[in-house]
Amino acid sequence: MNAVAQQVQVLGPKTPIETALETTFRPVVPIMGREQVVKTGAFIQNLVAHGENALDQANQADICTEESFGLAGDLVKAINAKLAEAEKTRKAITSPMDDAKAAVMKLFGVGIDKLKAAKEVLQGKQTTWAKAEKARLDAIAKTEQEAATQRALDLAAAQQSMGDNAGADQVLAEAASTIEDMGEVKVAARGMYGSSSGLRTRWVGEVTNSRLFLAWLATQPFDIGDVVDFRKSGLNALAKKFEGKTEIPGFTATEDESTVSR
Secondary structure (H helix, E strand, O other): OOHHHHHHHHHOOOOHHHHHHHHHOHHHHHHHOHHHHHHHHHHHHHHHHHHHHHHHHHHHOOOOOHHHHHHHHHHHHHHHHHHHHHHHHHHHHHHHHHHHHHHHHHHHHHHHHHHHHHHHHHHHHHHHHHHHHHHHHHHHHHHHHHHHHHHHHHHHHHHHHOOOHHHHHHHHHHHHHHHHHHOOOOOEEEOOOOOEEEOOOOOOOOOOOHHHHHHHHOOOOOOHHHOOOOOHHHHHHHHHHHOOOOOOOOOOOOOOOOOOOO
């Protein structure tokens, strides 16, 4: 019997919670080891039992006197202690994994960072060339459009000189569509090994003056929430500063009362 089999025999058959843990946390079981899984399972069973008991007491609690108010505080204090114990136990398991992950990420990071830097350099050079190439092609297209426009005008004038106004209008209409298509210039290329590169154009926004931008945004029919994300911590700090004594348009400050038990 090998060492692993002996350990399994000593530990006994898997409990339902152990089986559930192995199913849920299957990727980390090899790291934790079965013995740690069993210990964790026992702790979680105890944690669930405490949680169910605390919830039952909380639901049944009738806080109507100073004594019952204080007893509820005792229960909250006990809950906080159990939560702290649970967090400590969880960190004891996850911290080595987090440290291992950080170490692996650091090892991979050197090569990944260099690859990303190389990609950025190459794409930067591609963009520089593509912009210059597009400008060159745009200039050629503009010259060709001007020449095509002049040819169409000359042909239309010839039609008109012969009294064929309808023919002149048809020449100009057909030429307009062709001339417009001539202005559509794309810069793209395929590499020797299957890549496909092209110049992408997109609009990007940046706020240069928050006050001016917000003042303008307020006059627009847009949903401000789609553009601006207000920080809750900042809003709370603002509420604390004015304490409801100053009326702020579009803003309300209220006192949020809650019980603290230590």
